[in-house]
Amino acid sequence: MTIYEKLQEIHDKAMKQLNSATNRDELYQMKVQYLGKTGEFTEIMKEMAKLSKEEKPVFGKKVNEVKQALEQIHDQCFERLKKNEILEQMKSEYLDLSLPSTAKGVGAAHPVYLVTEEIVQVLSRLGYSLRLGPSIESDYYNFEALNIPKNHPARDMQDTFFVDDTQVLRTHTSPIQIHALEKEELPLRILGTGPVFRCDSDISHLPNFHQIEGMCVDKKISMADLKGTISFFVREFFGSELKTRFRPSFFPFTEPSAEVDCQCPICKGAGCSLCKQTGWIEIGGAGLMNPKVLQAAKIKYPEWTGFAFGFGIERMAVIKYGIPDIRLLPENNLSFLKQF
Secondary structure, rough: EEEHHHHHHHHHHHHHHHHOOOOOHHHHHHHHHHHHHOOHHHHHHHHHHHHHOOOHHHHHHHHHHHHHHHHHHHHHHHHHHHHHHHHHHHHHHHOOOOOOOOOOOOOOOOHHHHHHHHHHHHHHOOOOEEEEOOOOOEEEHHHHHOOOOOOOOOHHOOOOOOOOOOOOEEOOOHHHHHHHHHOOOOOEEEEEEOOOOOOOOOEOOOOEEEEEEEEEOOOOOOOOHHHHHHHHHHHHHHOOOOOEEEEEEOOEEOOOOEEEEEEEOOOOOOOOOOOOOOOEEEHHHHEEHHHHHHHHHHOOOOOEEEEEEEEEEHHHHHHHHHOOHHHHHHHOHHHHHHOO
């Protein structure tokens, strides 16, 4: 048998076997048998040494043609077998589209958001509208315009994050009131809310929390107007049966100033762990606007007077829902948040 006849025999046998393969593993073994490093094509190539110089290129060309034909039929068989295996897999792994899908949890509003929305809704009935402001404020708007000049001891009441020598992360939302006084026409009834920042963290304080403040500037504003506004808010927010009281205090931007307490919404004044058995809980600060603050904003005093008040939103949420630790609010623990 000549070398050409052997090559043709290998071609015919390989073509027949490749076409008869029933799976890709079997097809791979056949490819190794004929086209591998130790396959039949490698062996027949060794016999080229017996050929003359003239026959070697002719036989080499013939070998390449046969090899390319076998590689082509191998690729065709491979794609056919792959498609068949996928079809068989689809039959054995039937997907029942009528089965219910995996249940996904539905989100809910955060208690800080809920409290903010409720406060705004209550006070909007008295004519208050919402304002926002930047989280980074100049030292002027955060302190000086609010009657807290440099080296004033009141600055020690607020441990401040300084961005640089002239800018701070705002320690309260009161700068929103100054911006409104400078830019808007009187009379004004506004609410300012947003995040504030202080170097403080314990069971009842956070370094980053939220405040909401109210300001009313009009003619002939008195302490009676302030007390009536706060009392109305407490009844609407916590419950109509709760009382409110005012204790003398000090804030540089209000004069006179007061701490505002309400009867504990949990025990209704009887005494519990939340109110430390006193029956009362402090909810914020308030007072008539200091004339120096109005004059700094170029408001004609005493023609125009006003009052301001402020609450910590996280603290209001703690009081309203009886949350034992304020630090639970920023953790975003789903087991905790699902309760609201």
